[in-house]
Amino acid sequence: MKIFTASFRYFLLIASSFVLFFPIVYAFLVSFMTGPEVLSRSLIPSQLFIENYERVFRTVPLLQYITNSFVVSTAVMIGQLIVCSMAAFVFAFIPFKGRNVIFILFVSTLMIPWEAAMIPNFLTVQSFGWLNSYLSLTVPFFALAFGTFLLRQHFKTIPHELYEAAQVEGLNRFQFFYKVVIPYSKTSLVTLGIYGFLTTWNMYLWPLLVTTNDSKRTVQIGLKQLQTVEVATEWGVVMAGVVIVIIPTLLLLFIGQKQLQKGLTEGAIK
Amino acid sequence: MQKYRVEKKSTLWRESKNVRVAMLYLLPSIVLFSIFLFYPMLRTIYLSFFLTDAQGTAALFVGLENYIYILQSSQFQKSMMSTFLFVLYTVPTGVILALFLAVLANEKMKVIGLFRTLFSSTLGMSVAASSVIWLFLFHPTVGILNSFLGLFGINSIPWLLDPTWALISIAITTVWMNTGFSFLILLGGLQNIDRHLYESARIDGAGYFYRLFRITLPMLSPTMFFIITITFINSFQSFGQVDILTRGGPAESTNLIVYSIYQDAFINYQFGTASAQAVILFAIVFLLTLIQFKFGEKKVHYQ
Numbered sequence: 424m425k426i427f428t429a430s431f432r433y434f435l436l437i438a439s440s441f442v443l444f445f446p447i448v449y450a451f452l453v454s455f456m457t458g459p460e461v462l463s464r465s466l467i468p469s470q471l472f473i474e475n476y477e478r479v480f481r482t483v484p485l486l487q488y489i490t491n492s493f494v495v496s497t498a499v500m501i502g503q504l505i506v507c508s509m510a511a512f513v514f515a516f517i518p519f520k521g522r523n524v525i526f527i528l529f530v531s532t533l534m535i536p537w538e539a540a541m542i543p544n545f546l547t548v549q550s551f552g553w554l555n556s557y558l559s560l561t562v563p564f565f566a567l568a569f570g571t572f573l574l575r576q577h578f579k580t581i582p583h584e585l586y587e588a589a590q591v592e593g594l595n596r597f598q599f600f601y602k603v604v605i606p607y608s609k610t611s612l613v614t615l616g617i618y619g620f621l622t623t624w625n626m627y628l629w630p631l632l633v634t635t636n637d638s639k640r641t642v643q644i645g646l647k648q649l650q651t652v653e654v655a656t657e658w659g660v661v662m663a664g665v666v667i668v669i670i671p672t673l674l675l676l677f678i679g680q681k682q683l684q685k686g687l688t689e690g691a692i693k
Numbered sequence: 694m695q696k697y698r699v700e701k702k703s704t705l706w707r708e709s710k711n712v713r714v715a716m717l718y719l720l721p722s723i724v725l726f727s728i729f730l731f732y733p734m735l736r737t738i739y740l741s742f743f744l745t746d747a748q749g750t751a752a753l754f755v756g757l758e759n760y761i762y763i764l765q766s767s768q769f770q771k772s773m774m775s776t777f778l779f780v781l782y783t784v785p786t787g788v789i790l791a792l793f794l795a796v797l798a799n800e801k802m803k804v805i806g807l808f809r810t811l812f813s814s815t816l817g818m819s820v821a822a823s824s825v826i827w828l829f830l831f832h833p834t835v836g837i838l839n840s841f842l843g844l845f846g847i848n849s850i851p852w853l854l855d856p857t858w859a860l861i862s863i864a865i866t867t868v869w870m871n872t873g874f875s876f877l878i879l880l881g882g883l884q885n886i887d888r889h890l891y892e893s894a895r896i897d898g899a900g901y902f903y904r905l906f907r908i909t910l911p912m913l914s915p916t917m918f919f920i921i922t923i924t925f926i927n928s929f930q931s932f933g934q935v936d937i938l939t940r941g942g943p944a945e946s947t948n949l950i951v952y953s954i955y956q957d958a959f960i961n962y963q964f965g966t967a968s969a970q971a972v973i974l975f976a977i978v979f980l981l982t983l984i985q986f987k988f989g990e991k992k993v994h995y996q
Contacts, residue, residue, distance in 0.1 A: 429802070432797065432802070433802075436797055436805075439794055439797065439812070440808055440811040443794075443814070443869070443872060444811050444814060446823075446826045446827065446869070447818070447826070449830075449837070450822075453829070461835055462834070464837055466837070505721075506725065507722070509718040509721065510718065510722040513715045513718045513719050517711050517715040517718070519712040520712070521712075525723075528723075528726075529722070529726075530986075532730050532731075534978065534979045534983065535730050535975065535979075536929070536974060536975060536978040537930075538954065539734065539971040539972070539975035539978070540729070540733035540737060541733075541954075541971075542733075542736075542740065542954075542958050542968055542971060543732070543733035543737055543740070544729055544733045545749075545959075546749045547728065547729075547732075547733065562725070563725070563728075563729040565721065565725055566721065566722040566725035566730075571722065596714060621816070624819065625818075625819035625821075627819065627820045627933040628933065628951075631936075643819050643820070643821040643822075644821075646819075646822060646825055647821055647825075647937055650825050650828070650937065658835060661825060661829070662825075662826075662829070664825075665825050668819065668821070668822050669818055669819070672817040672818070672819065673814065673818075675817065676814065677814075680809070680813055684813070684877045684880065684881050685881070687877060687881065688877075688881025688884075688885065
């Protein structure tokens with residue numbers, strides 16, 4: 424009986440993984456297929472046809488796009504870590520009159536969908552002369568209510584004795600912040616870092632609006648472009664592009680999955 | 694919350710030290726929120742009362758006419774209808790699928806870590822990449838979905854070509870994309886449930902389904918509520934999958950609200966009516982988030 428339920432559970436696990444993971448595996452397989460193979464709806468490539476990968480780089484300036492995405496995602500990640508940890512420090516350690524009002528102000532930003540504010544934001548970055556620059560792709564995303572709350576939750580677990588001890592040691596508040604609080608909260612900073620990098624790397628609508636030429640375009644927009652250029656003829660090439668775009672985030676996710684799950688659960692539920 | 698007793702000779706300047714230091718730390722957040730969230734939101738509401746020129750400058754005050762215009766336009770009505778249908782397709786399916794996977798992956802078993810990783814993998818997939826892959830799977834000639842259905846004797850489905858199916862296709866893509874995140878959060882919620890509850894239930898001889906419906910699901914309800922709200926909000930904000938898979942077609946059947954805003958503003962340069970639609974989107978998301986705070990908080994305390 425026990426063996427039966429266990430094998431039934433394994434069966435369900437394997438079947439669900441197959442259904443969910445199939446599109447990703449299949450994209451990977453198609454990226455090694457020749458044109459005729461794709462047209463005949465093959466499942467497995469007959470050989471490792473790597474020319475698709477070479478052609479991706481010839482069709483669109485993919486290397487440029489990848490560099491852009493890396494610069495933008497890393498910059499947003501660092502910016503968010505700095506801006507959010509500073510704000511979180513206040514909400515955890517510096518009491519003052521009116522702090523709750525500001526906290527509510529921060530909470531209220533969660534109710535504004537980015538898409539509802541995008542028209543004036545586009546006009547703003549346009550008037551700043553930020554179109555086709557890294558600035559428009561990074562700066563608007565540095566402040567993040569979710570990140571502030573996530574870090575605040577963790578900062579609050581720091582024992583108050585530690586704060587007092589630091590004061591006895593003669594550390595001022597800023598020293599306490601970067602010598603004690605930041606190292607103590609490494610885990611939640613990593614969570615926020617992974618989260619920030621993932622979401623920025625995967626951003627679509629905003630880069631579509633603010634980049635109009637190859638110099639600052641991100642990989643996601645490059646993918647759309649590749650698909651429009653190549654779609655009718657070479658799906659293998661398009662899928663090679665897809666694989667290149669998803670590998671960094673999938674790797675990051677696989678490495679940081681446990682961490683991310685723990686951090687996100689804490690941020691979401693508590 | 695600790696209080697500081699400042700010495701007797703405290704002046705206003707000294708008393709305000711905390712405020713000044715706090716403001717310094719909060720400054721970046723407040724400035725950025727003001728420029729990129731609060732100001733644009735007010736500006737969107739303002740623009741929604743105006744006719745604008747192609748540069749987005751308010752040219753003529755028209756009051757509520759933009760709203761009256763869009764509410765009466767068949768295009769917007771259709772867009773709203775598609776959006777609601779889309780939400781109806783994606784939210785229950787997405788949540789139930791993620792719950793099923795989370796319950797399945799919550800047991801302690803060999804190689805369960807591998808399955809958890811596979812189930813959460815779509816969290817690393819971008820909208821663009823996911824949409825391109827599904828565009829391929831749905832394709833009328835090279836798409837493998839129809840050949841798969843053919844194995845079961847099911848006729849080919851005109852996935853992206855038929856108005857009804859196109860919306861369903863976008864919904865399938867969206868549910869697939871959201872599964873990773875929902876799964877991860879629900880699994881976290883499941884793992885937070887106190888083990889002792891199960892042990893005492895087992896001693897009382899409770900069966901699997903009794904434990905599932907009497908312990909797991911009630912204890913999971915705050916997390917469930919959170920995921921339902923997030924899925925709702927995400928559905929209303931879908932854009933990339935529409936842009937890549939159908940561009941709002943066929944016959945505007947997939948012209949979801951954000952795509953409609955995008956088209957009005959950045960293709961037709963109708964910033965006024967686009968802003969009115971953005972205000973409506975804002976109202977919907979605002980309401981959903983408010984409900985989440987009101988009820989979500991209560992349930993967490995209850996637990």
